[in-house]
Amino acid sequence: MKVRFWGVRGSIPVPGRATNRYGGNTSCVEVRPRAADPIIIDAGTGIRHLGKALMEGTFGDGRGKASILISHTHWDHVQGLPFFSPLYRAGNQVHIFARQRDMHLEAVFSQQHDAAYFPVPLSAMHADMHFHELVEGARFHIGKAHVTCARLNHPWVAIAYRVDVDGASVVYCSDTAPFTDMLLGRDFIERPSFGTLPPPVQSELAAMRAGVVALAKNADLLIYDTQFTPEEYQARPHWGHSRPDDAIEIAREAKVKQLCLFHHAPMRSDDDNDKILAAARELVSADKFTLVSAYEGLEIPLGDQ
Amino acid sequence: MRIKFWGVRGSIPAPGPETNRYGGNTSCVSVHTAAGNLIIIDMGTGLMHLGNALLRTEFGKGAGRATILLSHTHWDHIQGLGFFPPVFIGGNQFTVWGPGSSPDVLEQILEGQMDPNFSPLQTLKNLSAKVDVRAALPAFEAEGVRITTREHAHGHTRALSFRVEEAGRSFVYASDVGYPESGPEPAAIAHYANADVLLHDSTYKPEDQATRRNRGFSSYEEACAAAIAAKAKRLVPFHYDQDYSDDAVDGIVAACTALLAPHGIAVTPAREGDELEI
Numbered sequence: 251m252k253v254r255f256w257g258v259r260g261s262i263p264v265p266g267r268a269t270n271r272y273g274g275n276t277s278c279v280e281v282r283p284r285a286a287d288p289i290i291i292d293a294g295t296g297i298r299h300l301g302k303a304l305m306e307g308t309f310g311d312g313r314g315k316a317s318i319l320i321s322h323t324h325w326d327h328v329q330g331l332p333f334f335s336p337l338y339r340a341g342n343q344v345h346i347f348a349r350q351r352d353m354h355l356e357a358v359f360s361q362q363h364d365a366a367y368f369p370v371p372l373s374a375m376h377a378d379m380h381f382h383e384l385v386e387g388a389r390f391h392i393g394k395a396h397v398t399c400a401r402l403n404h405p406w407v408a409i410a411y412r413v414d415v416d417g418a419s420v421v422y423c424s425d426t427a428p429f430t431d432m433l434l435g436r437d438f439i440e441r442p443s444f445g446t447l448p449p450p451v452q453s454e455l456a457a458m459r460a461g462v463v464a465l466a467k468n469a470d471l472l473i474y475d476t477q478f479t480p481e482e483y484q485a486r487p488h489w490g491h492s493r494p495d496d497a498i499e500i501a502r503e504a505k506v507k508q509l510c511l512f513h514h515a516p517m518r519s520d521d522d523n524d525k526i527l528a529a530a531r532e533l534v535s536a537d538k539f540t541l542v543s544a545y546e547g548l549e550i551p552l553g554d555q
Numbered sequence: 556m557r558i559k560f561w562g563v564r565g566s567i568p569a570p571g572p573e574t575n576r577y578g579g580n581t582s583c584v585s586v587h588t589a590a591g592n593l594i595i596i597d598m599g600t601g602l603m604h605l606g607n608a609l610l611r612t613e614f615g616k617g618a619g620r621a622t623i624l625l626s627h628t629h630w631d632h633i634q635g636l637g638f639f640p641p642v643f644i645g646g647n648q649f650t651v652w653g654p655g656s657s658p659d660v661l662e663q664i665l666e667g668q669m670d671p672n673f674s675p676l677q678t679l680k681n682l683s684a685k686v687d688v689r690a691a692l693p694a695f696e697a698e699g700v701r702i703t704t705r706e707h708a709h710g711h712t713r714a715l716s717f718r719v720e721e722a723g724r725s726f727v728y729a730s731d732v733g734y735p736e737s738g739p740e741p742a743a744i745a746h747y748a749n750a751d752v753l754l755h756d757s758t759y760k761p762e763d764q765a766t767r768r769n770r771g772f773s774s775y776e777e778a779c780a781a782a783i784a785a786k787a788k789r790l791v792p793f794h795y796d797q798d799y800s801d802d803a804v805d806g807i808v809a810a811c812t813a814l815l816a817p818h819g820i821a822v823t824p825a826r827e828g829d830e831l832e833i
Contacts, residue, residue, distance in 0.1 A: 262600060262638050263568035265579025266827075274570025274579070295567060298797075323672045325634070333567055333797075351672060358672050366628045366664045369710050369770065405675040438677045489675065516603075516638075 251416045252551050253471060254280045257296020258544040260425070260477045260491070260513040261326050268519040273546025275299070276326040277513060279422060279473065283415040284554055286393050287315045291411060291422045296546065297330035305335045312341025317392045320348035321424055322408035323358055331359065332368050342377040345392075349409050350383040384409065400461040402426035404490035405434050412465050418553025421466045421506070424475035424513045428496040429459035431487045439488040459500075466504035470552045473544065474500065476511040479526070494530040501539055508550070509534075511543040556721055556833040557587040558752065562601020563825040565731075565758050565772065565794040566631050573800040578827025580604065581631035582730060582794060584754065588721050592698035593621040596717060596728045601827065602635025609641050617646025617684075622697040625653035626730055627714035628664045636665065637674055647684035652691040654706065654715050662688040691715055705746040708733045710771025718746055724833045725750045729781070730794045732756045733771030739781040747785035751833045754825065755781055757792035757807055775807045779814040790815060793825040 257275035264274040276294025283289070288304065290297065297318075301309075308314040314336055321327055336342045348355050356372070359381070363372040372379075382390075386409075389398050395415035402408040403426050410423040427434055431444050433451045447455070466472050474497035478486070483493050494511060501509040511530065514523055527543040534541050542548070562580030569579040581599025588594065595605065606614075613619045619641055626632055641647045653661045662679070665688065671677040679686060694703045700721040706713050709731045716729035727750040734740065747753050758764075758772035773781075775792055782790040792811055795804050808824045815822055823831055 259570075262603060262634070263570055263579075265564075265568055265570035265574055265600075267572075267575050269570060270572045270575065274568070295570075298567065324675065325668075325673050328673075329567070329630070329634075361667065361670065362630075362673070364667070365712060366667070367630050367633075369629070369712065406671050406677075436671075438671075438675075438681060440681070517607075 251281060251283045251418060251420070251553055252549055253420050254282065254549045255296075255544045255546055256280060256300045257294040257330070258512060258514055258546060259294070259326070259516060260475070261516045263295045264516045271520040271545060272514060272523050272543070275546060276329060277424060278330060281413050281420055283393065283395050286395070287317065289392055289395060289413060290316055290318045292321055292327045293318055293331040293334065294326050294328070295330045295333070298333040301333070301335040305339070309336040309339060309342050312339045315343040317345040317347065319397065319411045319422075320346060321402070321410070321422065322404060322406065323348065324406070324425070328359070328362060332363060332370065337375040337377045337379070340376040343380070344377050345380045345382060347382045347384055349407060350385055355381040355383050398465060400465040401458055402462070403429055403434050403455065403458055405439070407435055408490075410462060410465055412469065416552070416554040418470045419468070420471045420473070420552060421469045422473045423462060423466065423500070424473065425477070425490050426462070426475050426492055427487060427490045428492050429455040434488065434490050442485065442487045444487070463500060463504045466500060466506055469504065469506045471508045471510060471550060472497070472501055472504065472506040473510045473512045475513040476526075477513045477515045482515070494526060495533070498530065498533055502537060506539055508540045508542065511541070556589060556719070556724055556726055558726060558831040558833065559585045560601075560825045560827055560829050561585060561605045562599040562635075563793055563795060563827055564797060566797050568600045569797040576801040576826065577795060577804045577824065580827060581634060583635060584728060586719055586726060588698055588700050590699050594698050594700070594719060595621055595623045597626055597632045597730070598623065598635045598639070599631050600635050600638070603638040606639040606641050614641040614644065614647055617644045619647045621649055623649055623651045624691070624702070624717045624728070625651055626716070626728070627654050627709060627712065628661070629731070633665065633668055637669060637676055642682040642684040642686065645683040648687070649684060650687045650689060650697065652689050652695070652697070654691065654713060656690050658688050658690045661690060703746070705742065707743060708771060710769060712771070716746060718750070726833055727753045727787075729754065730756045731771065732773050733768070734773060734777055736768070738777060739784060743781065744784045747781060747787060750785065750787045752789045752791055752831060753782050753785060753787035754791040754793050756794045757811070758794050758796050760807065763796065775811050776814070779811055782815060782820050783818050787820060789821040789823055791823050791825050791831070
């Protein structure tokens with residue numbers, strides 16, 4: 251399989267010279283098993299460009315089939331969907347997977363196409379769209395690929411995915427806070443807190459962390475939310491994002507082969523990202539895994555080609 | 556009046572080297588009045604960058620006040636609100652004047668983008684600043700200047716254009732405008748009449764608009780026709796299609812200049828970071 255990055259940014263797209271090298275589009279990663287349909291993880295603004303590329307192939311004739319795994323429905327992970335060209339071509343099949351919510355997923359996605367916000371309703375998309383609601387611990391197949399997932403520590407809850415196919419495995423773990431200071435879920439949390447946690451909260455966080463480590467076990471590639479520097483995390487532990495150190499700890503425990511820093515902060519320039527990557531590489535110089543930082547256009551081949 | 560462009564792109568932000576010169580952020584323009592007050596028009600992603608700049612002013616201390624004029628509520632015109640740093644500082648005050656006859660409906664639409672499924676803010680109530688939402692009137696005073704609004708067609712929906720007048724000078728903001736095939740209506744021309752600066756939707760080249768007329772955007776030719784009919788002094792092409800590179804926008808600007816030079820109308824393209832004094 252091949253893993254290709256179409257959007258690597260968190261929160262909001264950031265055009266401009268300062269982001270030309272890493273890219274300013276929000277989260278979107280393509281997992282392309284050998285000789286099979288694409289599995290897309292998240293539908294940030296990067297998916298617009300992926301869609302254009304797909305239209306050059308079978309999707310342009312209305313014969314394409316894609317699956318989109320959504321980590322969570324915050325804007326930076328779904329904003330590109332209305333601009334995904336294959337949806338406008340009859341005959342294409344698009345399967346959207348996301349965690350079950352209080353309302354049906356189709357209703358959640360319809361809301362971003364509401365007439366107040368977007369000119370074309372979701373119901374007017376020509377492609378055949380299917381919504382699949384996931385519960386925690388779901389395991390399923392997309393063609394020959396096996397998909398598993400785990401809960402993350404993020405406001406309103408996000409999930410991580412693992413895709414096993416072609417004798418290799420990729421794990422997408424964004425967005426999440428570390429599992430130490432705050433448990434993030436349904437409640438709106440206005441300010442940081444670093445006190446001792448009640449035992450039930452501690453055990454819930456420990457279980458969540460164990461789930462992530464298990465999901466990433468021996469993965470060939472672990473893509474991890476590293477939006478924050480340590481200073482930024484101290485100020486905003488309630489925003490639900492991690493530091494490179496958190497990603498490195500998980501990578502070590504799970505014994506992954508490669509770690510990829512992902513979901514770069516919007517105001518982070520290319521030079522800032524270079525420095526973060528260099529510092530993180532110092533930290534893992536004695537480790538067995540390699541470390542990269544995601545940029546638009548990065549392609550990583552894994553397993554059978 | 557001093558106009559500054561923070562986001563000039565239509566539909567969706569377009570990052571990448573090919574948009575470096577004109578910019579890839581969605582619609583946001585600031586107007587500093589001669590008296591020193593602030594009017595912000597539209598809240599696309601450019602608003603985040605305006606907000607970062609405002610932190611160095613009284614907005615950084617929670618003592619800022621601005622009027623926000625909202626043309627309509629499509630994503631590319633509201634996405635910046637949740638990323639506008641001054642709304643997270645208590646004491647700052649914003650009055651949003653937008654489309655529709657009901658401020659409650661408009662507030663619900665803005666509330667919808669903060670829905671917990673989509674935003675960690677969960678609700679507008681979690682903003683620290685005071686945000687007062689109102690239905691724009693045909694004419695009203697704000698920040699010591701006179702503002703007139705016109706409702707126009709934008710595809711299947713409606714949007715507002717705004718005319719801001721101060722001390723005999725006028726600035727018109729007309730984005731996301733879909734004219735009938737016969738061209739700009741008399742009511743539109745009357746709203747733009749003799750403007751010192753007419754900022755106008757120039758989303759498409761005519762050949763691209765021909766196949767997408769139902770989307771409710773103008774071609775640069777329609778923008779020029781409006782400027783000529785309204786006897787505007789200067790046209791600012793705006794809201795470029797997300798797929799147009801800087802070189803393509805250069806072509807739009809050159810074409811506008813050629814069309815308007817015989818009429819003595821100047822052309823200043825909207826470009827992120829540029830300023831225009833009226």
